Amino acid sequence: MADRKPIESWLTDMDGVLIHEGVPIPGADAFIKKLRESAKPFLVLTNNSIYTPRDLHARLRRMGLEVPIENIWTSALATAKFLDDQRPNGSAYVIGEAGLTTALHDIGYILTDHEPDYVVLGETRTYSFEAMTKAVRLINDGARFICTNPDETGPSTEGPLPATGAVAALITKATGKQPYFAGKPNPLMMRTGLNTLGAHSESSAMIGDRMDTDVLAGIEAGMQTFLVLTGLTRTEQVENFPYRPSKVVDSIADLVDLV
Numbered sequence: 001m002a003d004r005k006p007i008e009s010w011l012t013d014m015d016g017v018l019i020h021e022g023v024p025i026p027g028a029d030a031f032i033k034k035l036r037e038s039a040k041p042f043l044v045l046t047n048n049s050i051y052t053p054r055d056l057h058a059r060l061r062r063m064g065l066e067v068p069i070e071n072i073w074t075s076a077l078a079t080a081k082f083l084d085d086q087r088p089n090g091s092a093y094v095i096g097e098a099g100l101t102t103a104l105h106d107i108g109y110i111l112t113d114h115e116p117d118y119v120v121l122g123e124t125r126t127y128s129f130e131a132m133t134k135a136v137r138l139i140n141d142g143a144r145f146i147c148t149n150p151d152e153t154g155p156s157t158e159g160p161l162p163a164t165g166a167v168a169a170l171i172t173k174a175t176g177k178q179p180y181f182a183g184k185p186n187p188l189m190m191r192t193g194l195n196t197l198g199a200h201s202e203s204s205a206m207i208g209d210r211m212d213t214d215v216l217a218g219i220e221a222g223m224q225t226f227l228v229l230t231g232l233t234r235t236e237q238v239e240n241f242p243y244r245p246s247k248v249v250d251s252i253a254d255l256v257d258l259v
Contacts, residue, residue: 004224004246007258009041009199011073011190011223014056016209016231017252018044024063025230027253032065034259041197042071047149047183047213049076049122049164050097073193075148075183076100076122080107081192082182083146087117092146093138095131095167096122100148113138121171121179122148123164132167136174145171149183151213184213190221205246207255209233215245228252 012018018028035042044067046056053072060067076096080103083090091110094101100122101111119135139145145168152165168179183189194204201222208214209231218225227245229235230252238248249255 005203007040007205007224008203009194009197010035010205010207010259011043011045011193011218012207012252013209013214013231014044014046014060015048017207017228018065019060019063020230022063024065025252027251027256029064030256031252031259032067034256036066038259040259041199043073043193043197044071045073045184045189045193047075047151048154049074049079049100049103049148049183050124051099052102053077055099073189073196074099074103075189076103078189078192079120079122079146079148079182080104080109082180082188083107083109083118083120090117092116092118092120093135093143094120094122095124095127095135096120096148097124099123115141116143118146119143119171120146120148121164121168123154127162127167132171135171139171139175139177145175145177145179147179147181150181150185151183185216185220187217187221190217190223194221207252211238211241211243211245215241216243218245219243226255228254 053069056072057069076099084107089108091112093113093116119138147168150165151163153160154163205224206218207226209228211233215225225245227248
């Protein structure tokens, strides 16, 4: 890290870094406050495509974390940016919630089940068998398969729930077509986020709680990476991966003084 440029912009995961099961992690409020006072560019990232940035802003505010709407970057926004670059003013059949449909509407996409350019799969609270069947048939008819994120399970108070990656595997099995995943660990999500900030990877850092998504995406995007131990990855698991974060810390509280 001694050879790296000073950190001028920050990207941080949300769940497991700033909050855990709806409760702020100690130090998160101080970190966000320090970022805002420093005027350094920053984004709070999430692979969850259910909520719009406005929704997430309101949820974080209720927890005592003041994150402006423009500082929230979701896999839905990254997916929309990718599609806008690839095929402007296209069409898509969408399985997902308001976070995804709003992002696609905002770039001028038409949402339709009639010969769409893409089938776009995101997170939803209820995956419909009818919708998945429709997706399979449209992909077989030539629609390109896009997925917001590869997470196979998501958290709930009752335990893990099947998530986007698991449903994508079902559709892949039925069609033989692999999706393109726009969210972490695809560094595309990091790079599009950095572009919205006007930031450069050499002077940026990524904070996350998962080696296989946050840290991997940060490394592949060329950023410094910080692993916090308040989420999924444990200290003893770090050595199981063929790559390492720039630094491992106990929690976000340990990074406040670096801002």
